[in-house]
Structure formats: structure tokens, C-alpha cells
Amino acid sequence: MAHSKTELLKKMSVNPWFATLPLAERKAMLAVAVVQPLAVGESVYRKGDVSGGFYGVLSGLLRVSATGEDGREGILSVLEPGNWFGETTLLDGQTRPHDVTAMQEGEVLVITAADFKRLMRRLGFAHGMTTLLCARVRGLYGLIEDTMLRSTRMRVARRLITLAKGDMTMAAQTRQGVQVSHEELAMMLGVTRQTLAKELKYFVREGALALGYGHIDFLDTALLRHEAALD
Amino acid sequence: MAHSKTELLKKMSVNPWFATLPLAERKAMLAVAVVQPLAVGESVYRKGDVSGGFYGVLSGLLRVSATGEDGREGILSVLEPGNWFGETTLLDGQTRPHDVTAMQEGEVLVITAADFKRLMRRLGFAHGMTTLLCARVRGLYGLIEDTMLRSTRMRVARRLITLAKGDMTMAAQTRQGVQVSHEELAMMLGVTRQTLAKELKYFVREGALALGYGHIDFLDTALLRHEAALD
Numbered sequence: 001m002a003h004s005k006t007e008l009l010k011k012m013s014v015n016p017w018f019a020t021l022p023l024a025e026r027k028a029m030l031a032v033a034v035v036q037p038l039a040v041g042e043s044v045y046r047k048g049d050v051s052g053g054f055y056g057v058l059s060g061l062l063r064v065s066a067t068g069e070d071g072r073e074g075i076l077s078v079l080e081p082g083n084w085f086g087e088t089t090l091l092d093g094q095t096r097p098h099d100v101t102a103m104q105e106g107e108v109l110v111i112t113a114a115d116f117k118r119l120m121r122r123l124g125f126a127h128g129m130t131t132l133l134c135a136r137v138r139g140l141y142g143l144i145e146d147t148m149l150r151s152t153r154m155r156v157a158r159r160l161i162t163l164a165k166g167d168m169t170m171a172a173q174t175r176q177g178v179q180v181s182h183e184e185l186a187m188m189l190g191v192t193r194q195t196l197a198k199e200l201k202y203f204v205r206e207g208a209l210a211l212g213y214g215h216i217d218f219l220d221t222a223l224l225r226h227e228a229a230l231d
Numbered sequence: 232m233a234h235s236k237t238e239l240l241k242k243m244s245v246n247p248w249f250a251t252l253p254l255a256e257r258k259a260m261l262a263v264a265v266v267q268p269l270a271v272g273e274s275v276y277r278k279g280d281v282s283g284g285f286y287g288v289l290s291g292l293l294r295v296s297a298t299g300e301d302g303r304e305g306i307l308s309v310l311e312p313g314n315w316f317g318e319t320t321l322l323d324g325q326t327r328p329h330d331v332t333a334m335q336e337g338e339v340l341v342i343t344a345a346d347f348k349r350l351m352r353r354l355g356f357a358h359g360m361t362t363l364l365c366a367r368v369r370g371l372y373g374l375i376e377d378t379m380l381r382s383t384r385m386r387v388a389r390r391l392i393t394l395a396k397g398d399m400t401m402a403a404q405t406r407q408g409v410q411v412s413h414e415e416l417a418m419m420l421g422v423t424r425q426t427l428a429k430e431l432k433y434f435v436r437e438g439a440l441a442l443g444y445g446h447i448d449f450l451d452t453a454l455l456r457h458e459a460a461l462d
Contacts (some may be wrong), residue, residue: 008413032433039308055254066372066376066379066380067380068376068379068380068381069380069385069460070379070380071380072250072379073380074375074376074379074380076372076375076376076379087361087365088368088369091361091362091365092362092365092369094364094369095363097368097369097372098372098376099394119442120358120361121354123352123354123357126354126357126358127351127357129361130318130322130351130357130360130361130364131322131323133361133365133367133368134318134322134323134325135323136321136363136368137319137328137364137367137368137371138328140368140371140372140375141307141328141329141371142299143375144305144307144374144375144378145299145305145307145329146372147304147375147378147421148297148298148299148303148305148307148352148418148421149297149298149299149301149304149305149421150299180460187379188377190379190380202427217314
């Protein structure tokens with residue numbers, strides 16, 4: 001599908017990070033970005049890769065994941081439209097730290113490594129990279145704190161609320177539910193499906209959640225926020 | 232204690248991130264940095280603070296920690312001489328994401344928020360901030376992967392090796408031991424002291440570790456790396 005630059009600018013500005021970048025930087029990025037279609041299950045890059053560029057999600061949903069030595073897979077985050085990713089390897093020259101895979105058919109914007117390097121000569125863009133990385137650092141600290149300091153029940157509530165905010169996209173509004181399977185949610189929390197099922201059942205019994213196939217609806221967001229200790 | 236700029240430059244360049252910054256950027260930083268002494272237990276900043284600057288550890292040891300709703304404390308990382316920290320709040324204008332406290336008497340270099348803002352007008356310094364943040368992002372992804380995908384035994388081995396490398400300071404060489412109490416190590420892993428004791432006993436029995444008061448020595452680093460699946 002062909003997209004005009006104006007349309008791309010509008011579409012990508014749903015993301016608060018991108019929306020608050022100076023317009024000149026957003027335009028400079030989109031001027032060199034190329035649209036690439038993604039099939040379901042298609043890999044954008046794999047852990048250990050050195051190639052590839054900087055990406056923006058135009059449509060679809062991508063999974064950031066890692067696999068342990070025993071084959072166990074963990075989902076680190078979910079990338080929805082508006083998200084940009086892949087800057088770390090371009091900035092520090094080390095290998096890709098994880099896998100990124102399309103969970104749905106979609107499209108990404110690709111900025112090549114060479115164009116990214118040219119963009120980094122712009123002070124405004126370099127500043128933008130620091131705020132993007134700060135958002136990642138804060139999101140990751142939050143996840144680590146949750147695993148260190150909080151009960152499974154509290155972690156389930158917090159992960160659902162974070163997902164409803166567009167995961168690490170820092171969306172302005174919390175949606176009233178999330179598109180996620182129980183298996184995916186368990187993989188995000190690093191717990192078994194049995195452990196997760198027990199906690200979800202509790203939230204259903206309390207009237208906070210309704211479980212659907214591939215989605216979880218929030219019936220009482222205030223209660224969920226209370227369980228998450230976010231009040 | 233008075234320090235000459237040459238001495239500071241040499242001392243701080245033990246840190247690989249700082250050492251690989253262009254000399255002009257390192258000199259620009261040190262030109263505005265002021266030495267501040269720290270007493271044991273003194274707080275540099277607390278979660279939620281908006282004030283303060285960008286800091287470099289000149290001597291001593293600092294703890295980056297967070298406290299849960301129930302008072303449980305988790306240690307996110309340990310900062311040793313050469314480390315710089317505190318950039319996130321200065322870059323994104325949000326509050327401090329955790330507590331930083333002196334574990335020993337020491338000294339930090341302080342760059343005020345106003346001076347930091349001026350440094351950020353330099354492209355080389357802004358680039359430096361992106362690589363510092365990339366190192367944090369990689370370190371944090373590693374910790375999350377460990378909690379999601381790996382056994383407690385493997386996590387103990389990996390955390391000890393990371394600590395021996397100067398935690399997130401990316402030191403070039405792995406030391407032959409770490410200065411850490413069992414309580415601190417348990418707080419880093421988010422496990423009980425009992426769980427940790429069981430795993431440490433295993434490593435002692437296998438001849439990989441020797442336990443001392445406030446320190447753990449590596450007797451067989453190859454074996455420890457093997458248990459950590461780092462071979």
C-alpha cells in the first residue's frame with residue numbers, strides 16, 4: 001500500500017515519543033523511511049544479528065522475545081503501531097539483544113543503518129534517541145522491580161495495565177482491555193499457564209476482568225489498579 | 232581531598248564507557264564536575280525526586296535500589312568507581328526511578344542539571360549519552376531474561392559473574408571474586424536468603440566458590456561460567 005508522507009506523519013504520531021519529537025526531526029526520519037510489509041511469523045531480526053536498521057511499526061503487532069538455553073521463550077514486550085525499535089545495535093555497534101517477530105500481518109517503516117548514522121549527525125535526532133532510550137530504561141526498571149518486589153497477583157494486574165497502555169509505547173490513555181492470549185501473558189510474566197490461570201480466575205471472581213478468546217476485558221479498571229498498587 | 236583534572240581523567244577512565252568517549256567530551260565533563268564527599272548510608276537521590284544532577288563515582292560503592300509496597304527492598308545494581316549515573320531524569324524530565332545510596336564512604340563527581348543541559352548541546356556528548364543508555368538497556372534486558380528464562384542456580388552464577396565484571400560498568404576483565412554479602416546478593420536476585428544459601432552451598436561443594444564474610448571468591452571461574460551457560 002502506498003502512503004503519503006502526511007499520512008505516515010499522522011499515523012506514527014499516535015506514539016507520544018514520536019509526537020513530541022520536533023517536527024523537523026520527524027520529517028527527516030520519514031524522508032528516508034521505506035515501507036516494508038511483514039507476514040505473520042516473519043522475523044525482523046534475531047538475537048546475535050548485526051544487520052538491519054531502525055524500524056517503526058506502521059500496522060500489525062510485533063513480539064520482542066528471548067529464548068533460554070532450554071528452549072523456553074519469554075516475551076519481553078509487544079510493539080504496536082507507532083512504536084520505533086532497533087536503535088540499540090545501530091548506536092553501540094553490538095549485536096541484536098533479542099528476537100523481533102511479526103505476530104500479525106503488518107507493515108514497518110525501515111530506516112537503513114547508513115541513513116540512521118546520517119540522522120545521528122542532527123542534534124535534535126540524537127536528543128530524541130536519548131529520550132527513546134530513557135523510556136526503555138524506565139520500562140525495564142519497572143519490570144525488574146515487579147519481579148523482585150511484587151506478588152504474582154500484583155504483577156498480573158500491573159502487566160495488564162501496562163499492556164493496555166500500549167506496553168512501552170507510553171500511550172496517553174489506558175484502554176479497556178488487551179488483545180493477548182493466556183499463553184502470551186504467561187510468557188510475558190515468566191510464569192506457568194497454571195499459575196496465571198489461578199490469578200486470572202481471582203480477578204474474574206472479583207469482577208475486575210472478563211476473559212475472552214485471545215483477549216481480556218477490563219470490567220473494573222479501578223479495582224485492577226488497586227490490585228496493582230497503582231492508586 | 233583535592234584532585235587534579237589529570238588525576239580525575241585517569242581515575243574515571245577505568246570505566247570502558249567513559250574511556251571510549253572522545254577526549255574533548257571527557258574534558259568538557261570534568262571541567263564542570265565538582266567533587267562531593269559521601270558518608271556511609273547517605274542518599275544521593277530517592278525515587279520520586281526531581282532535583283539533583285549527573286554523577287560519576289570517584290570512590291566508594293553505591294547501591295541502586297527500589298522498595299516495594301510491603302517494604303521489601305530489591306537491589307537493582309551496584310555502582311563502583313568509574314560509573315556515571317543519574318542521566319535519565321535530566322534527559323526526560325521525569326522523576327528519579329529509584330534510590331541511590333552510598334554503601335561505603337566515598338566521593339562522587341557532580342555535574343549540575345544546568346551544566347548537563349549545556350553539555351547536551353555538544354553532539355559528541357549527546358552521542359555518549361546514547362551509548363551509556365544502550366549499556367543500561369542491554370544490562371536490564373539481561374536481568375529480565377534471567378528471571379524469565381533461567382533457573383535460580385543459573386541466575387546466581389550469572390549475577391556473580393556480572394558483579395565480578397563491575398556489574399553494569401562493562402569492565403574489561405572478570406575479577407576472581409566479589410565483595411557482596413549473602414543478604415545483598417539475595418536482594419539482587421529477588422530470592423530469599425534460604426534459597427540463595429542452598430545454591431551457594433552447591434557451588435562450594437562443586438569447588439567453584441569459597442564463601443567469606445562479605446565476599447565470595449571464585450575458585451573455578453570456568454565451572455561458574457559453565458553453570459551460567461556463558462560458554
